[in-house]
Amino acid sequence: MEWKSVSFDWNQIRAFLATVDEGSFSAAARVLGLTQPTLGRQIAALEADLGVTLFERNGRRMDLTKSGLELVEQARAMLQAAGQISLTASGQSQSVEGEVSITATEAMMAYMLPPFVASIRQQAPGIEIRLVASDKVSDLTAREADIAIRHVQPEQPDLTAKKLGQTQARLYGAYRYLDQIGRPDTNQDLAGVDFIGQDHYLRSLRVLSGRGLKLDRANYKMISSSSVTLWEMVKAGLGLAVMTDDVAQRTPGVEAAFPDMEPFDVPVWLVTHRELHSSRRIRMVFDLLAEHFAKDTSYK
Template sequence: MDWRSMKFDWNRARAFLVTAEEGSLSAAARALGLTQPTLGRQVAALEEELGVLLFDRAGRGLTLTDNGLELVDHVRAMGEAASHVSMTASGQSRSVEGTVRITATEVASAFMLPAMIDRLRAAHPGIEVELVATNLLRDLRRREADIAIRTVRPTDPQLIARKLPSEVARLYASRTYLDTHGPFDAPEDLSEAQFIGFEDNVPFIEFLNGMGLGLAERQFAVRTAVHLVHWEMVRQGLGIGVMLSRVGDADPTVARVVSWLDPFEFEVWLVAHREVNSSRRVRLVFDWLVKEFCALPPAV
């Protein structure tokens, strides 16, 4: 290989890749923490260096040219290789000290993980934890997180996953709401009940109706995108909502709404990039979480 002929600038290539994936210079600049003019100059310099046009400018957006489409897969592979180098190097240099970023749902982050993290920190004080509480999926391959707790099995072959004990959720309402509007002894009794919905509420209604409840959209007059807000509204008596049974049953201000409805069971997966095997601190936290989740009392 002629090493002297290789003058490819990775910063320019990275600017091109992120711009292609984000769809505009402004979005790519935000993602990289650069100014838009700086990013634009890097992309233009790469085009000049290669002697090809990589983007067609259409209004405020950008679309890849044929040359850009041909190049982007190669640059993406370079990005993944660079990420592997970073993950391996940081794992070797930091040993069992340093930050591990965990992403989990809002409910798991608020009600399940704090005690687990407290015990982890007591046993391994060199480990620092950044907890990203979100119901959105984070991209482990781009290091948006080191470890993820998900309710669906990942399909990406670059990820490793460990199936944890399943969880169950049920319908809950405040005891004052049930005293006023209950009891709900049959599905038809719920026809006038108020439910707390979610921002994307159609799948939630379809799921509940698939369980035989026959609910109407008008019964979801209050909605929120945040599950913790959803739960607080339930606790304060605004209507019926859904929560993990291990959380709802432990709260004295609420009670299960119905006894005749089967619980909502779902899988739980602990996920990390395959490079977890080269990072002692990420491996330690991954194995710790497996032990903690498996030690929980069975969900009922």
């Protein structure tokens, strides 16, 4: 079809692609850290600029129109090209002053990284650290972040990764809650035990049931999309939840529930784009992060 000639707003393109990938305005807004009305206005502005309708509402989902389908691959190519230009420019920067963005899970961001930020502020005060808390696997090639801390090994060939070690995850509860429920074991009926889950709690339920715990959906009385909120509820004595040992060991007043149950291995990878790795300030932060985790006895 024939498109109107316009100057694209990159925020509108990102809003469009996020809606395509997530399937709804609300989910796309969460991914981009926007309010739903703001994202909706960006989509409406893009449609007005192009003179076409890009989405049709189908219940809670936003389905692409024919015009929207035609735009998807072009928009992805444009965003990738823009990101590549930014990567090349950033990779050649040898200044130790400027911003370096780090993304990691929300729990790691809240409980593990503050000491690192304090350290780097002393060692390299000209570097500005921007922390992006996300439980999603961020796309470094799209410049969502300069450095990512991930729990899975990246497969993209243009990424540089260093394994920092691994921690473990297990069920934890506050002393007072475990006192209250009598510290049950894996063979007991757990009908009266409350569990706290994240949005993907059904996967956790299946995994824990596979380890021999007698659980069903009724055990999950509280659900949160935030791992920090989940952990605060555990600390408040509201139930049990899965958390990594590195966080739990820094939290007074909690202990492992079902200590005989085999823990889950959680690898920790430090990742950046190979072009960014040649940037002096990004390389410095990458290396200092690796040193920081190497000194941490909660990682094997």
